[in-house]
Amino acid sequence: MLQTDTIRITPELLKLIAACDEFKGAWRALGTLAPDRLHALRRIATIESVGSSTRIEGARLSDSQVEKLLSRLTITPFATRDEQEVAGYAQTMETIFESWADIPLTENHIRQLHRDLLRHSDKDARHRGEYKTTSNSVAAFDASGRQIGIVFETASPFDTPRRMAELVAWLTAEAGRGHLHPLLRIAVFVVVFLEIHPFQDGNGRLSRILTTLLLLQSGYAYVPYSSLESVIENSKEAYYLALRRTQGTIRTDTPDWQPWLVFFLRALEQQTRRLAAKVERERIVLAALPELAVRIVEQARMHGRVTMGEMIAMTGASRNTLKEHFRRLVGQGLLVRHGAGKGTWYTLP
Incomplete structure (x- = not known):
């Protein structure tokens, strides 16, 4: 069972949670823009999210290239692996936006979302929707491509099914108990999911899809209109540093959740500030035209x-x-x- 009693609720964490919840409550008023303008905000955020999340994992398509690709998603097959990853991410995100209320977070649904995410990826056809069967620890390589060491050791293939079952059971039980604020609960789930790294590939992208799903299910209805993935891409070094600092302690008796919680909540708070600025700009500009x-x-x-x-x-x-x-x-x-x-x-x- 996860040792979440070591989480320290600092003044900074309280301030960040309060800011996100204040925006959550205000969104009903902020979201009174005309439907076509809300649609435009969501379209822009989707392009940013798809582009950023795939670039974090090494894809090279710009937002403008992503936009062009999204306009022809029904035209397959896709020519490159980057296009395959972008198309899969975009279609899976649309599933989340349209059906989040009907997707309980179970292992079966996590595997199904992984299948959807990699639906167009030829290279990943054999392991879509299946937990890993070989090690996928994060390694460091020299300039010639020779492995020189392990940066981070993920769960073994043998331990992965048990640890995923425990993680999903913890999330369900914690939601029922209500001991942790929903944002803290989501943050813990995401960092442990990435520490397990349950699939051979696509774990980072899937973690961000699951983040969106859990935020929507926790009442943060503004999420589709502002890209959290874009915030993370712009802070990629801090993102990986926070992950590593917390992940290295998760399997100890005294896990240090603080580095990841601070990064995660700061990213969420920046997401709300970006969206508030966009909405205000829309109102000011359009009212004067x-x-x-x-x-x-x-x-x-x-x-x-x-x-x-x-x-x-x-x-x-x-x-x-x-x-x-x-x-x-x-x-x-x-x-x-x-x-x-x-x-x-x-x-x-």
Whole structure:
């Protein structure tokens, strides 16, 4: 059983938890943006999350490349491993967003999510949804690719089924007892999951999918609209350092949860601050724009780009009137112009 009685609730942890819970309570008011604008926020956050989470694990696709790929997810097969990983992550995240209330966190569902995550990965076909059968300890290599040592030793294949059963049972029991705040409970689950490293590959990506699932199930409904993965990518060194400091003590009698809890809660708090700023910016900008300009911006958000011809057909406004609105929006930094003449199109910055 996990030794969580060693968790120290410091003033910093209390402050971070309070900030997240305050935003959780305020989201009902903050989330009163029009549905199309909320949809645009979620679309942007999804692109950031998919791009960041896969890049953390070594993929190289930029957010713009991810966006293009997401627009053609139904076109398979995917040409590269990076594209396969991005497509699997995006589709699994959409499953979480749409069905989180119907996915209890059991071992079977964890394995199913792992299968979904790697559904397009040819290299991983033989072990999708199955616990590892060979060691996947984190190793260090020299410049020639020769292994020079083990950085972190994960659970053995023999111990993995037992330890996963214990972890899921702990999460269920702790949720019933309510001894730990939900954010602390989720943080402990994630760091232990990564310490076990139950699958041959995809553990990091799956841990972030499970984080989103558990946050949604704990009432943090704003999660789809702001990318936690992006926050982690921007703090990748601190992320790995916090993981290692806590993971190295988990199997001792006095585990040190503090390094990971502080990092995890700081990341969550930064996620809420980013989203609050985006919502406020939306309100200020859109409230100050003429209705026709608002419709231009909304079209760009919904479809990734907007053209003069589209807006003439949609609004019936004259080309000269729309031209002036496009010019002002570009001047205000709200749109970026691409191309020239009849081939001109505009995107959000």
